[in-house]
Amino acid sequence: PYLVPVVILIVGPATWVEKFPEARGTRQSPVDIVTSRASSGGSAPPLVWRYSVNHPRSVVNPGYCWRVDENGYDSELRGGPLGSDVYKLQQWHCHWGSVNGEGSEHTVDGRAFSGELHLVHWNTSKYNSFTEAAGQPDGLAVLGVLLMVGSKHDELDKVVRLLPYIQHKGDKVTFSEPLNPANLLPKRIAYWTYPGSLTTPPCTESVTWILFKEPVQVSAEQVRLNLCYYVNGKNV
Ligand SMILES: NS(=O)(=O)c1ccc(S(=O)(=O)c2ccccc2)s1
Ligand SMILES: [Zn+2]
Numbered sequence: 678p679y680l681v682p683v684v685i686l687i688v689g690p691a692t693w694v695e696k697f698p699e700a701r702g703t704r705q706s707p708v709d710i711v712t713s714r715a716s717s718g719g720s721a722p723p724l725v726w727r728y729s730v731n732h733p734r735s736v737v738n739p740g741y742c743w744r745v746d747e748n749g750y751d752s753e754l755r756g757g758p759l760g761s762d763v764y765k766l767q768q769w770h771c772h773w774g775s776v777n778g779e780g781s782e783h784t785v786d787g788r789a790f791s792g793e794l795h796l797v798h799w800n801t802s803k804y805n806s807f808t809e810a811a812g813q814p815d816g817l818a819v820l821g822v823l824l825m826v827g828s829k830h831d832e833l834d835k836v837v838r839l840l841p842y843i844q845h846k847g848d849k850v851t852f853s854e855p856l857n858p859a860n861l862l863p864k865r866i867a868y869w870t871y872p873g874s875l876t877t878p879p880c881t882e883s884v885t886w887i888l889f890k891e892p893v894q895v896s897a898e899q900v901r902l903n904l905c906y907y908v909n910g911k912n913v
Pocket of ligand 2: 770
């Protein structure tokens with residue numbers, strides 16, 4: 678009998694451990710939030726945030742999803758699980774799925790959502806730069822917002838309507854329309870929090886995750902726009 682050459686192609690997260698040893702760690706994200714196992718918040722102080730609204734921002738196609746860079750403008754995130762440290766917003770980006778109803782990174786009791794927004798902050802009380810903070814266990818704090826299909830999201834639309842102009846990896850467009858990242862967050866600010874990692878390479882275990890319980894609604898058209906412009910620009 679002739680020998681059939683068998684080629685096993687391993688792509689995606691399974692190969693990340695080869696290049697990024699952190700991916701083999703003990704606090705890897707994303708995770709499934711098992712709500713029955715979450716402890717109550719106890720006496721944690723309230724989570725508070727303040728963002729700059731009127732400054733130029735740039736939307737970039739990094740090859741997966743889209744990213745908005747805050748370009749160093751002032752902002753603050755403190756309280757909740759963050760102890761006495763003050764964190765600053767560096768960038769925010771999203772993760773979308775190719776099939777409606779899937780695409781979020783975190784799942785809640787095994788349920789995936791249509792997308793997930795991440796607002797990435799770094800610890801300015803302890804570190805001098807985002808890059809330095811990104812390598813420290815208490816360096817980053819990411820606010821996670823679950824997205825579900827429903828009514829159109831007007832604040833998010835300020836970015837979605839620019840996607841046709843950044844269809845390919847590396848494309849970037851700058852806009853100065855006022856935008857308040859606080860308007861991307863849900864009305865109810867109840868959240869789950871756990872010590873985790875970046876969900877994409879280098880998978881560094883430097884993220885305090887703060888995932889809001891209440892999903893935020895985006896329209897089916899907004900999901901479609903994200904999909905069609907991110908399938909093209911996406912690393913495939
Ligand atoms: N999805 S996530 O929020 O966990 C995430 C992945 C990557 C980043 S990063 O671009 O900020 C970054 C941070 C450090 C090194 C390289 C990139 S944030
Ligand atoms: Zn992310």
